[in-house]
Amino acid sequence: MDEGIPHLQERQLLEHRDFIGLDYSSLYMCKPKRSMKRDDTKDTYKLPHRLIEKKRRDRINECIAQLKDLLPEHLKLTTLGHLEKAVVLELTLKHLKALTALTEQQHQKIIALQNGERSLKSPIQSDLDAFHSGFQTCAKEVLQYLSRFESWTPRE
Numbered sequence: 001m002d003e004g005i006p007h008l009q010e011r012q013l014l015e016h017r018d019f020i021g022l023d024y025s026s027l028y029m030c031k032p033k034r035s036m037k038r039d040d041t042k043d044t045y046k047l048p049h050r051l052i053e054k055k056r057r058d059r060i061n062e063c064i065a066q067l068k069d070l071l072p073e074h075l076k077l078t079t080l081g082h083l084e085k086a087v088v089l090e091l092t093l094k095h096l097k098a099l100t101a102l103t104e105q106q107h108q109k110i111i112a113l114q115n116g117e118r119s120l121k122s123p124i125q126s127d128l129d130a131f132h133s134g135f136q137t138c139a140k141e142v143l144q145y146l147s148r149f150e151s152w153t154p155r156e
Contacts, residue, residue: 061085067092078145 068076068088075091076083083091 064088071095 064085068083071088071091072095075095078091079087
C-alpha cells in the first residue's frame with residue numbers, strides 16, 4: 001500500500017476535526033498524487049468542501065436562531081414581520097449593550113453602598129429620576145423610529 005494514502009487520511013481527519021463522528025473517507029478518491037490530474041483533484045475535494053460549508057452555514061443559522069429566541073419580546077416587536085439575520089444580530093448587540101450599561105450601574109451602586117455612601121435623594125426622588133430617564137429614552141427611540149420609517153423630521 002502507498003505510504004501517501006495513510007498520511008492523506010490523517011490530514012483529512014485533522015481538517016475535519018469539527019465534524020467528529022462523520023466519515024468523509026469514502027468521499028475522497030484514493031489515487032496517488034503523482035497520477036492525479038488537476039481536474040480529478042478539483043472534483044475530489046469539491047463534495048467535502050460543499051459539505052463543510054453547508055455545516056458551517058447550518059451552525060451559523062442555528063446560532064442566529066438561538067439568539068433570536070433569547071431576545072426580549074419588546075425588541076422583536078420593534079421590527080415588522082420576519083427578522084432578518086442582520087437585524088437579529090443588531091438587536092442582540094443593542095440588548096447586550098443595554099444589559100452591560102445596567103450591570104455597570106448596579107455595580108456602581110453596590111460599590112457606593114459598600115463604601116457606606118448613602119444616597120442623598122429620597123426613594124421617591126430616585127423613582128422619579130428613573131421614570132424621567134426611561135421616558136426620555138422611550139421618546140428618543142420613538143423619534144428615531146418616526147424619522148427612519150415615516151420620513152418625519154422632529155421640530156425643536
